[in-house]
Amino acid sequence: MLTAADLLKMQADLLEVIGDHAVTISVRRNETTLADQSVRIERQGKGASARQQAANSERTESRMTVAGGVDFDIQLGDRFNALGFLCEVTAVHPNTQMGKLAEAVIVQ
Numbered sequence: 838m839l840t841a842a843d844l845l846k847m848q849a850d851l852l853e854v855i856g857d858h859a860v861t862i863s864v865r866r867n868e869t870t871l872a873d874q875s876v877r878i879e880r881q882g883k884g885a886s887a888r889q890q891a892a893n894s895e896r897t898e899s900r901m902t903v904a905g906g907v908d909f910d911i912q913l914g915d916r917f918n919a920l921g922f923l924c925e926v927t928a929v930h931p932n933t934q935m936g937k938l939a940e941a942v943i944v945q
Contacts, residue, residue: 839934847935852906855936862903862917864910876905878919881940898942900927909937917941 839847855877864871881900901924905911915926923945930938 851936865916903939911939
């Protein structure tokens with residue numbers, strides 16, 4: 838069983854990983870822009886993209902993981918700009934003991 842000390846160590850380790858390549862994002866939720874947050878963003882897999890086609894349109898989505906500390910304020914459907922792209926959150930992982938992980942796609 839994890840102790841409080843174990844969780845604190847895991848949280849500190851995640852913050853160190855984030856700090857190694859931190860990106861500052863401003864999350865937009867509905868009509869509200871949240872305060873800047875420091876996260877780490879990494880592409881998923883081997884840089885693969887998913888291509889979606891409809892009758893008269895085509896879109897390629899690049900998937901990424903966004904990692905933040907325990908106070909990272911992120912929800913499904915949130916949008917943010919990072920690395921020159923508009924991104925949308927497609928999933929938020931439920932385990933938040935050491936930090937928060939979300940998945941997002943580049944939509945523009």
